[in-house]
Amino acid sequence: MAVESLKGSDTPKTIAIYPVQWRSRIYAIAGMDILLGITIVVTLGIGSIDVPFGTLFQLLLAKLPLVHIQPTWTNNTEIIIFDIRLPRILLAGLAGAALAVAGTTYQGLFRNPLADPYFLGVTQGAALGAVIGFMLPAWQMGSIPLLAFVGAVSAAAMVYAIAKVGRTLPMTTLILAGVAIGAFLAAITSYLMIVSGDSLHGIISWLLGSFSLTNWWQVAIATPYILVGIVIIWLYARPLNVMQLDEEQAQQLGINVEQVKLILLGAATLITAAAVCFCGIIGFVGIIIPHTIRLIWGPDHRFLLPLATLAGAIFLILADTAARTMLAPTEVPIGVITAFLGAPFFLYLLRQKKRAIF
């Protein structure tokens, strides 16, 4: 807000001016929407077979109703674009958005810049579920996402039940319970990995994350969970801001703190579980994306959450594109890419702006 515009009024009923940062943040949200669209279209064309932009555009137009274009492409190209690349890009975008928003939410709730799904044992629960899935007979491999999802959600529920004291949920107890349960689950996972024999390679690939097996039904299942969860979290942006004070002040400002905690933890856990159950564990997105946005556009969750959603989606689509093209035809695990590209960029930003970001 320009201080000048605030001062320069002479009537007591002053005319409020919207802060200038708000405008720049709204432009940033609009800009990122466009950037996300461009990213999706451009990455669609990149891969084992490069599809020229013109052909890609015609392909997309032809999918619209009432548009008839004489195909200049092979049937194979159409299958690669619509049945292989598009679902993969969409799931990567959804997962990136979910992980970035969940990270932002956990960090806001715990008032801890390092908070992520590991804090509640969500990630370790998902890993255990997946590893159990890998050890089942081969014809049951399809149950891996379901087991990972159940593992993630039940780990969080267990942590919640243990940490609850009467009708309140002390956040410190929650973190401690989460760390303890997470360690316990990780121990079981490690043991199972040792005795897993032939499945070990598959397990390690899953633990490092990959979108290589994405298909349309995965997108169809993940989309409602992730979109609904993200919208719920967006609605609670203002209460989340107020909770950056402390719980006592938040209550005195009219926030039903226990209810907000339950809703936000539930939503963040659900979207994390929906994301990781299909693509495996992808670290770092939930840490670097929220902090990068905070560094550039400030800590106000009303802007931070939408910006993190979009930036998370863009980041993971780009990372997945790198994962499938860098060493093609070999796939690089996406967790390797996110940390390898993300960490230096984040460190650079951290050095640029040495001020409070949280």
Add this chain to the structure above:
Amino acid sequence: MFNLRLDNVSLGYGKQTVLRNVSFEAKPGEMLGIIGPNGSGKSTLIRGITRLIQPGNGKIFLNSSDISDINRQKLAKLVAVVPQNPTLPEAFTAFEVVLMGRTPHLGLLSYEGKKDLAIVKRAMESTQTLAFAERRVGELSGGERQRLTIARALAQEPKIILMDEPTANLDINYQIETLNLARQLCRKQKLIVVVTLHDLNLASQYCDRLVVLSQETVYCQGIPQAVINAQTIKNVYGAEVYVYPHPVNKLPATLIVSNKDK
């Protein structure tokens, strides 16, 4: 007329009782001081009035409604708190923190409109915080943060402001400035201001009435001239002091004396 009334209230945490049989009233335009030794329950009283803890006994009334029947959001439109040493998120700007005061007036689907921004601006004008509206909270001094939390309380547009040790950690100039501001708001906007204080001289100079807490209950209450005297202070704090009329306005002034020569 809007008023705050405590009727035989007991407050505590779990089984431990901190205050019992507390009764007092405050009216609009009145500045009520709560004094008493460390641990006498001043902050507990503020927690009780904002329903952070439930009274074990007795009732707290706003107008004639029991505050247990008022939901948290409605209560925050009526009662605002200026906490002692509040945690404020460092990366937020001063303006953003004051804007949080509008929270009880906004639903999940509404957003801050022109009216809210105008109220925030006025609150910042009257607390002289507008000059650093754009600065980050982490860069502000203790006095600036204190004024910021007062601005936030004003942005709530409450009927009652509860101030917990607003002068602790402030130098003498800011102490006077803060209490002048509190009294001015109290008179002009017909607010009830309840303020807990350690400094007996500030209490006597600024408050219309004082409630003295001691031994888990109200020791006495009344206008400063009736309450502050050497005997009361000896009984409540256990300290030997001299009380004499202030040379300018005749309000009781407390003087300490060291006993190193004895």
